[in-house]
Structure formats: structure tokens, C-alpha cells
Amino acid sequence: MIAALPTESVIELRDVTRRFGATTALDQVSLTVPRGVVFGLVGANGAGKTTLIKHLLGLFKAQSGTVRVLGMDPVADPPGVLSRIGYLSEENDLPGWMRVHELLRYTRSFYAAWDQAYAEKLRQQFGLDSASRIKDLSKGHRARAGLLIALAHRPEFLILDEPSSGLDPLARRDILGAIIRTVADEGRTVLFSSHLLDEVERVSDHVAMMYQGRIFHCGLLDDIKATHHRVTLRFPEPQARLPLLAGVLASEGSEREWTAVCSGALDEFQVAAAAAGAEIVERQVPTLDEIFLAEVAAKKS
Amino acid sequence: MHLHISSGNGIPIYLQIVNQVKYLVASGRLASGAELPAIRTLAERLLINPNTVARAYRELEYAGIVTKRRTAGTYVSDGGSPLARRERLKILTERIDGLLAEAHQMKVDAEEIIGLIRQREESLQKLAVEKP
Amino acid sequence: MSPALAIGWEFWRRHNAGLSLLLLYTFAATLIFNVVPIHELVRVLAFAAFNRFPITNTEVDNLVLDLSCLVAVPLVLALIYLIIMFTYGFQPNLAAKDSSFPRDKFLLPMSTSALVGWPMLYGTVSVVLIWFVTVEGILRPGGMETTAYLLIVPALLAAACMSWVQTINWCAVGIKGLKAVLMPAMLLLLFATPRFVAPDVHTNNPWAIALVLLSLIALAYPIAVVGVARARHGESPNWLRFVGGIATVARILARRRPFASRARAQAWLEWRRHGASLPLTVSRLLPLCLLPLLIALPAGAAIEFSIVIAVALPALAATFATATFSRNNPWSGDYYGVASFTATRPITSSDWATAKIRAATLSTLVTWLIVISLLPVTIALMGHWQVFVAVVADQIARIGMFALVCLVLLTWRSTLGSVLVGLTGRPWIINTYALAGFVVIGVAELGAWVVSTTWELDSMRASNQNAQLLDAILPWFLAALVAKLTVSVLLWIISRRQGLMSTHASLLFLFLFVLVGAGALVVRYAIALPIILDPKFLAVPFLLLLMPLNRLIAMPLVLAWNRHR
Numbered sequence: 001m002i003a004a005l006p007t008e009s010v011i012e013l014r015d016v017t018r019r020f021g022a023t024t025a026l027d028q029v030s031l032t033v034p035r036g037v038v039f040g041l042v043g044a045n046g047a048g049k050t051t052l053i054k055h056l057l058g059l060f061k062a063q064s065g066t067v068r069v070l071g072m073d074p075v076a077d078p079p080g081v082l083s084r085i086g087y088l089s090e091e092n093d094l095p096g097w098m099r100v101h102e103l104l105r106y107t108r109s110f111y112a113a114w115d116q117a118y119a120e121k122l123r124q125q126f127g128l129d130s131a132s133r134i135k136d137l138s139k140g141h142r143a144r145a146g147l148l149i150a151l152a153h154r155p156e157f158l159i160l161d162e163p164s165s166g167l168d169p170l171a172r173r174d175i176l177g178a179i180i181r182t183v184a185d186e187g188r189t190v191l192f193s194s195h196l197l198d199e200v201e202r203v204s205d206h207v208a209m210m211y212q213g214r215i216f217h218c219g220l221l222d223d224i225k226a227t228h229h230r231v232t233l234r235f236p237e238p239q240a241r242l243p244l245l246a247g248v249l250a251s252e253g254s255e256r257e258w259t260a261v262c263s264g265a266l267d268e269f270q271v272a273a274a275a276a277g278a279e280i281v282e283r284q285v286p287t288l289d290e291i292f293l294a295e296v297a298a299k300k301s
Numbered sequence: 302m303h304l305h306i307s308s309g310n311g312i313p314i315y316l317q318i319v320n321q322v323k324y325l326v327a328s329g330r331l332a333s334g335a336e337l338p339a340i341r342t343l344a345e346r347l348l349i350n351p352n353t354v355a356r357a358y359r360e361l362e363y364a365g366i367v368t369k370r371r372t373a374g375t376y377v378s379d380g381g382s383p384l385a386r387r388e389r390l391k392i393l394t395e396r397i398d399g400l401l402a403e404a405h406q407m408k409v410d411a412e413e414i415i416g417l418i419r420q421r422e423e424s425l426q427k428l429a430v431e432k433p
Numbered sequence: 434m435s436p437a438l439a440i441g442w443e444f445w446r447r448h449n450a451g452l453s454l455l456l457l458y459t460f461a462a463t464l465i466f467n468v469v470p471i472h473e474l475v476r477v478l479a480f481a482a483f484n485r486f487p488i489t490n491t492e493v494d495n496l497v498l499d500l501s502c503l504v505a506v507p508l509v510l511a512l513i514y515l516i517i518m519f520t521y522g523f524q525p526n527l528a529a530k531d532s533s534f535p536r537d538k539f540l541l542p543m544s545t546s547a548l549v550g551w552p553m554l555y556g557t558v559s560v561v562l563i564w565f566v567t568v569e570g571i572l573r574p575g576g577m578e579t580t581a582y583l584l585i586v587p588a589l590l591a592a593a594c595m596s597w598v599q600t601i602n603w604c605a606v607g608i609k610g611l612k613a614v615l616m617p618a619m620l621l622l623l624f625a626t627p628r629f630v631a632p633d634v635h636t637n638n639p640w641a642i643a644l645v646l647l648s649l650i651a652l653a654y655p656i657a658v659v660g661v662a663r664a665r666h667g668e669s670p671n672w673l674r675f676v677g678g679i680a681t682v683a684r685i686l687a688r689r690r691p692f693a694s695r696a697r698a699q700a701w702l703e704w705r706r707h708g709a710s711l712p713l714t715v716s717r718l719l720p721l722c723l724l725p726l727l728i729a730l731p732a733g734a735a736i737e738f739s740i741v742i743a744v745a746l747p748a749l750a751a752t753f754a755t756a757t758f759s760r761n762n763p764w765s766g767d768y769y770g771v772a773s774f775t776a777t778r779p780i781t782s783s784d785w786a787t788a789k790i791r792a793a794t795l796s797t798l799v800t801w802l803i804v805i806s807l808l809p810v811t812i813a814l815m816g817h818w819q820v821f822v823a824v825v826a827d828q829i830a831r832i833g834m835f836a837l838v839c840l841v842l843l844t845w846r847s848t849l850g851s852v853l854v855g856l857t858g859r860p861w862i863i864n865t866y867a868l869a870g871f872v873v874i875g876v877a878e879l880g881a882w883v884v885s886t887t888w889e890l891d892s893m894r895a896s897n898q899n900a901q902l903l904d905a906i907l908p909w910f911l912a913a914l915v916a917k918l919t920v921s922v923l924l925w926i927i928s929r930r931q932g933l934m935s936t937h938a939s940l941l942f943l944f945l946f947v948l949v950g951a952g953a954l955v956v957r958y959a960i961a962l963p964i965i966l967d968p969k970f971l972a973v974p975f976l977l978l979l980m981p982l983n984r985l986i987a988m989p990l991v992l993a994w995n996r997h998r
Contacts, residue, residue, distance in 0.1 A: 083779035095702075184344060205350060
């Protein structure tokens with residue numbers, strides 16, 4: 001089998017749409033993920049993150065549009081794509097009746113690049129007992145078992161679907177550590193979806209934000225943070241609500257002091273604020289959490 | 302080298318690293334010639350993206366605080382005292398700016414502050430003398 | 434609503450489809466046998482069917498009796514359904530040692546004795562009622578002589594089965610796999626009780642037996658309460674804890690070499706996941722074949738009935754395996770759908786389908802091995818060994834071997850059909866398949882009865898008619914075979930085009946087909962079939978039609994359809 005040449009982009013989705021009955025889970029989604037980055041996929045529950053990821057794994061066939069992972073179609077060639085991917089799912093889909101050593105023995109048979117020494121090292125590091133059954137493991141240990149089999153064959157591309165949901169801080173450390181180690185190796189890419197935005201902020205290079213099946217922001221995390229500001233305004237008179245100013249996404253406050261998250265050029269906003277009679281008291285870089293909430297609030301209204 | 306990153310306070314992570322390294326160098330806790338951890342190691346320890354660490358190291362190199370030796374890692378520059386001293390003064394200047402802003406808010410004028418500083422200095426000297 | 438009613442309401446709510454069907458059927462059957470002039474009806478139908486026969490009253494009576502038995506059979510099967518229902522459904526977790534009592538009930542503000550008592554009460558009362566209705570409403574109007582024995586003993590037996598199946602399932606034991614042995618053993622004991630207590634079946638004295646059965650039922654209740662109470666408080670017994678070897682064995686197993694290939698690894702997974710369910714189900718239902726030995730029948734006929742039930746079980750169980758076991762719970766031991774855990778492994782759908790086929794085939798073989806080995810043992814234990822041997826020798830000389838081959842093929846076919854239907858993952862397909870299964874079985878049952886009745890009434894004329902019938906059928910069989918092969922080729926082409934049919938698999942299926950054909954020829958020539966059955970080589974096309982070729986070819990297609998939604 002000829003090894004596929006390393007492609008420029010690890011994922012290429014073009015105009016993918018997915019409907020379940022009357023609901024549209026993905027609406028003309030296009031996404032390109034370059035090689036060697038940590039890509040964070042952010043969105044509320046039900047925004048379409050898991051649906052998108054299932055398209056990457058071939059679990060969903062695109063109703064319209066094309067899906068290419070590592071240059072190949074995951075529906076046409078499942079082993080070709082899946083042998084180069086490590087996947088940790090959000091749900092508990094490891095068979096509960098299996099013991100840890102059976103899980104390793106079974107999974108190992110599928111990957112030519114499986115590194116048994118590394119798998120054993122990870123097993124000890126994660127504290128997984130070979131003889132215990134998966135259904136007897138705690139939630140954190142189950143997640144670690146899933147992470148182990150996703151990492152042991154040193155995949156080019158690691159996909160994690162809400163890996164930290166419901167996990168204790170120790171398990172979350174292990175998962176974040178795995179993400180960092182993976183991407184620190186040349187040429188390997190990580191895609192992870194999460195609604196824990198502080199984690200996304202720490203480790204991602206690129207971020208895509210989803211809302212109701214659409215990606216409304218996609219780019220470098222640094223760019224996103226550079227184009228959003230959190231400003232505190234002080235008005236001479238108490239205000240019932242913040243007057244409409246250009247670029248404001250969301251605001252809160254009372255009487256004379258108001259805090260707003262806005263996007264776009266700062267000078268325009270300064271002019272608009274001055275025109276409304278307000279004085280900018282404080283300006284900060286908002287967290288990703290604040291940016292996301294503000295963007296979604298702006299969309300809802 | 303002990304660094305602490307907090308992701309929620311609005312300061313970019315790379316800047317936090319830069320500031321803390323500057324502080325450690327300026328206060329002498331990082332001696333000149335000491336080696337900084339490898340990018341990958343620091344990223345794993347702090348659980349942040351290696352690119353962020355790389356960016357911080359680049360900033361520090363640009364500011365002259367560290368030098369990168371081609372395959373041997375990153376080391377604290379043999380700081381000529383002017384550099385370290387400049388950094389130290391810069392840090393203290395920032396603190397003073399903060400102090401003055403607060404004093405202004407509380408309607409305390411600069412003369413009172415200077416007097417307060419002299420007072421605190423004298424009491425600290427006394428304590429240092431009393432303790433053997 | 435009082436808690437007792439609430440529990441009852443929950444059963445109704447969960448199973449209202451099945452229960453409504455049951456009630457409807459019972460009502461209709463009782464109506465037919467009590468309101469409709471059934472004897473006249475049968476006389477007219479028989480006259481129309483067997484045109485030139487003079488139908489005597491005795492013959493009509495016999496026909497009506499047979500009909501009533503036929504109509505009663507689904508109600509007897511419904512007893513099994515009720516047992517499963519009131520046990521909160523027993524998945525083949527008999528291999529597990531824990532209690533199968535639903536954990537969410539433990540949070541209700543009810544005492545354990547109430548939680549256990551009400552389902553047991555509802556269960557026992559309902560099976561007794563169904564049996565009473567069957568006897569009084571169907572069998573007696575049908576002409577069967579209903580003694581007190583017939584009325585009471587099977588009812589109490591069913592109630593005892595109900596309460597003990599509940600008890601064994603709901604208690605936690607300390608050894609894995611113990612329940613898989615306890616359950617059939619207990620059922621065997623219950624079925625053997627009437628014989629032990631009153632060996633002469635022809636006495637009309639069921640009271641001693643009734644007393645013993647009632648006390649057994651009463652015994653089940655406190656045991657169940659204790660067991661469920663323990664489970665409620667989280668006790669999980671481990672009777673082997675002083676035997677340290679288990680952990681060591683696990684560690685030794687941990688060092689086993691990896692599988693030789695992806696297909697082998699997947700075959701292991703499929704077997705571990707699904708393979709044991711059919712054999713376990715059949716071995717649990719096997720004690721049912723002892724039922725005829727309790728009714729006042731001559732030993733020979735009773736043994737024949739037992740054998741018929743025992744050999745029909747695997748095919749029946751295989752057909753309904755999907756309906757009962759394809760829950761969408763990836764942790765359930767019998768999840769038949771496409772688990773996302775395997776769907777995200779780098780395995781082709783074709784290899785995966787082959788692994789499933791391998792597991793299903795092995796499952797069928799193991800089931801039949803169990804039936805063939807356990808049946809003689811069970812009957813010998815009941816003390817009928819000589820009669821059994823005589824009956825079997827007689828049967829083998831007639832259609833026995835052929836029937837056995839047909840039944841094994843049918844079971845294989847049903848198992849693969851179940852897996853295929855389960856693989857679609859669409860609930861409406863699965864439910865329709867289960868319903869169709871019922872209908873087909875009902876029709877087959879009716880057809881078999883018609884054929885056997887025809888023989889009884891006039892074997893000479895019947896054999897002539899049969900010969901003509903078979904002559905007429907042959908071209909239809911051949912046409913059906915051609916149609917089947919056309920479908921096979923079409924499916925093969927579609928599969929090939931999607932890259933789901935490897936050359937290796939194609940050759941394997943072709944080989945299997947040729948094997949069945951050759952086997953059919955061997956059966957036809959080596960085993961002397963009575964001429965009335967096979968004047969014109971019908972065995973060959975019949976067996977070829979029975980072979981599940983299309984299911985084999987369609988398996989990767991359906992799997993891929995489900996895997997890539």
C-alpha cells in the first residue's frame with residue numbers, strides 16, 4: 001500500500017449540510033483545518049459539533065457537500081482514514097464487559113503503528129488495572145482508557161469530542177496533557193470540541209465557533225482576541241439601558257457604569273462612545289468565554 | 302522555574318509568561334546563564350499550547366533577556382546590569398503607576414505618598430536592625 | 434394512585450402493544466369457540482377441502498380438538514412472554530452474577546417486600562388466569578376432556594415458573610455463570626415435580642401436586658425479598674473471594690499475543706458480544722419440551738411432541754432474537770446494531786460483516802449441539818429412555834435426518850436474518866420483522882396441521898394428492914430458485930461496486946452454496962425418503978432455497994448502510 005503523501009490540510013469540509021427530519025443540524029458548513037495545529041471547536045450543546053465530528057469519522061454520510069479527511073473520503077475508505085486517526089468519543093461507548101487488557105489486545109490488532117511499549121507506559125501512567133472491567137471503572141478512568149487506545153498508535157490526527165465533560169480535574173489534566181504532547185510532535189494535528197472555553201483558550205491555535213449548525217467565526221485564536229474588546233463605560237447620567245453603539249455585541253451594567261463586549265476597530269467605538277457622552281474607564285482583552293457568550297447573545301437578538 | 306498562568310484575567314498567556322520570566326530574572330531568582338525549560342516541557346507543565354510558549358520565548362529573546370543557542374536550548378542572557386536594571390525599574394514603574402492611580406482615586410496626593418514611603422522605609426530599617 | 438396500582442400501570446404502559454395483542458387474541462379465540470358454531474364451520478370447511486370425503490362426526494370432533502390445541506399454542510407461548518415481562522425482561526445476563534432488578538425502582542419509597550411482591554403477584558395471577566381461560570374457553574369447548582388435573586397443575590406450574598424465574602433473576606449470586614445453571618435446573622425440578630409427587634398421570638388427583646407447587650411458590654417470595662433487599666443495599670457477593678486464582682488468571686490472560694488480523698479480532702468481539710445469547714436462550718427454554726410429558730398422553734406421542742418442541746426451539750428463538758435483544762444500549766450484552774466503538778475502528782464493512790456471520794454461524798452450531806445433547810439427557814432423567822430411543826430410531830428411518838438438516842439450515846437462516854434486521858438499526862424494520870415472524874409461524878403451524886390432518890384422514894388419497902401437488906410444485910420451486918439466484922447476483926454486483934465484497938468472501942459464499950447443494954444430493958440419495966415426500970428431487974431445490982445465500986451477501990451492504998448514515 002502506498003503511503004498517502006502528507007496533505008496541506010487535515011480536514012476539508014465544503015458546504016456540508018445535514019438534516020434530521022425538520023431540524024437542520026449542519027447548515028452549509030465549510031471548514032479547513034491545517035496540519036500541525038490544535039483546533040478548538042466551540043459551541044453550545046446542540047450547535048452541531050458532534051454531528052460535524054461524526055461526518056469526519058464516516059459515521060454520517062454528507063447529504064450534500066464533500067468531506068475529506070487526510071485527503072480521503074471517510075465513507076469510501078474507512079480503514080484508510082480511521083487507521084491514521086485517534087478518536088475519543090463523548091459518550092461511553094467502550095464495551096462495559098471488556099477488561100482493560102482485552103480492550104488493548106483487541107484494539108492493537110487494528111493499527112499497524114501501535115506502539116506496545118508506549119501503550120504500557122500510558123496504562124501505568126493513567127493508573128489502569130489490566131484485570132478490571134471497563135464498567136467497574138470510574139468515569140475518569142474510562143475516559144483515560146479511551147484516551148489510551150486513541151493515543152497508543154501515535155495517530156497523525158487526534159479527534160476529541162467533548163473530552164472533558166463531566167470529568168474531575170485530574171482526568172482533565174491528563175487529557176490536556178495528551179493534546180499538548182500530540183501537537184508538540186511535528187506534523188500531528190488535534191481537533192477537539194468543547195464547551196469549557198477556558199481550556200480551549202489555553203491550548204488552541206485556531207478556534208471555530210458554531211451556533212445552530214453554522215460556523216460563524218473561524219480563525220486564529222490570537223486574531224479573535226485581538227478583534228474583541230471589553231470596555232467599561234461611565235455615563236454622566238444614569239441610563240436605563242446602554243444606547244446602541246457600533247460594534248457592541250452584549251452589555252450589562254446599571255445606572256452610570258456599563259460594561260460591553262464589542263468587536264471591530266476600537267477607535268470607531270471610542271468615537272461612538274464619546275458621541276453618546278460616555279467615558280471609557282477601562283479596556284481589557286475579554287476571555288474566550290466572554291467573546292463567545294457575547295457573540296451568541298448578539299445572534300439571538 | 303515556577304510560573305503561574307491564569308486563563309481568565311484578560312492578559313494574554315504569552316505575556317504572562319514574559320512578565321513572570323522578566324520578574325524572576327530581575328529579582329535574581331533566575332540567575333544569568335540558567336537554562337529555561339524546553340518549549341515542549343514548559344507547555345506540558347503549564348498545559349498550554351507550545352506555540353504560545355514559543356512566542357513568549359521569542360519576545361524574551363527580542364527584549365534581550367534570553368538567548369537561544371541553536372540546538373542547546375534557551376538561556377538567560379548574561380545580563381549586563383544596565384539591561385537588568387532597566388527591567389527592574391520598568392517593573393517598579395508599573396507598580397508606582399498603579400499606586401498613584403489608586404491614590405488619586407482615594408484623594409490622597411503625591412506628597413503624602415512620598416512621606417508614607419519614607420515612613421515605611423524607616424520602620425523596615427528598624428526591623429532589619431533589631432533582628433540579628 | 435396507590436403504589437401497587439402504579440407498578441401494575443407501569444407494566445401495562447411498557448408493554449401495551451404486546452398485552453393488547455394478547456387480550457385481543459384471547460378474546461377472539463374464546464369467541465370463536467363459544468359463540469360461533471365451530472363444529473358446523475369445520476364440517477363445512479373440511480367438506481370443501483377434502484371434497485369427496487364423508488366427514489363423520491368423530492372426524493369433525495377430532496378436527497375441532499386439533500384446532501383448539503393449535504389455537505391454544507400461542508397462548509401457551511404467551512405465558513413465556515408474560516414471564517419475561519414480569520421479570521422486567523431478562524437479557525442473557527444469566528452469565529452475570531448481579532441482580533437484574535431494575536435499579537431505578539430502588540429509589541422509590543416502597544418497601545422491598547412490596548417492590549418484589551406486587552410483580553410476583555401480578556405475574557402469577559396473570560399466568561393462572563390465562564391458563565384458566567385457555568382451558569375453559571378454548572380447550573373444553575373444543576372437546577378436550579378437562580379434568581381438575583388439566584386445569585390446576587399446568588396453571589400452578591406456570592405460576593411456579595414465574596415466581597422462580599423472577600427469584601433467580603432478581604437475586605445476586607456470588608459466582609459468574611451460576612445463574613445459567615440454576616435457572617434450567619430449577620425449571621427442570623419444577624417440571625419434574627408432578628411426576629415425583631404423583632407418578633401416575635392418569636389419576637385425577639391434582640391436590641397433592643397443587644400443594645407442593647403452592648409451597649414452592651410461597652418459598653420463592655421470601656427468598657426473592659431477601660435477594661432484592663441485598664441488591665438494594667449494594668451488596669455484591671463474591672463467593673470465590675478466597676480463591677485468589679481469578680486475578681492471577683486474568684493477569685496471565687493479559688499477556689496473550691495480539692490477534693493475527695483485524696478480522697480475527699472482530700470475530701472475537703462479535704462472538705463475545707452476541708455468540709452466547711442464542712445458546713443461552715434455547716437452553717433456558719428447553720425445559721418447555723417436557724410439557725407434553727405432563728399431559729395425559731401415551732409415552733410415545735408425548736416423546737414425539739417433546740422432540741418436535743425441542744427441535745423447533747432454535748429456529749423460533751433465532752427469529753425473535755432481534756425483537757427481544759436489539760436494544761440500543763451499547764453496553765447491553767446483545768446490542769445488535771452498529772456500535773460506534775467498532776464503527777470507528779479501521780476495519781472494512783466487509784470484514785466486519787464476515788466477523789458477524791462467523792459469530793452467528795458458530796452460535797447456531799453451538800445451539801444445536803446443546804439441543805442434541807441435552808434433549809436425550811432430559812428425557813432420560815424423566816425415565817423415558819427406551820421409548821425415546823425407539824421413537825428416534827423410527828423417525829430417522831423416515832424423515833428424521835432430512836428434517837434435522839432442514840431445521841439446522843432454518844435456524845442458520847433465522848439467525849442471519851435476525852442479525853441482518855438488527856443491523857439495519859431502524860426500529861420500524863425490527864418491529865415489522867418480529868410481527869412478520871409471528872405471522873409466518875402461525876401460517877406455517879396451520880399449514881403443518883392441515884398436511885398432517887390430511888394424512889390422518891386418508892393417507893392413500895392424501896399421498897396421491899400429495900404426489901400431484903408435489904409435481905405441480907416442482908416448477909415453482911425451480912422458478913423460486915432462479916429468482917433467488919438472480920437476487921443474489923444483483924446483490925453481489927451492487928456489493929462489489931461499493932467495494933464491500935472481496936474476492937475471498939465471494940468464493941466463500943459460492944463454496945457454501947455448492948456445499949449445500951451437494952449435501953442435498955447426498956441426503957436425497959443416501960437417506961431413503963418416503964416417495965410421497967419427494968418424487969422428483971425436491972430435496973435439492975428445497976434445501977438450496979432454504980440456504981441463506983442472500984442474507985450472507987446482503988450483510989455487508991446493510992452494515993455499511995447503517996454505519997454511514
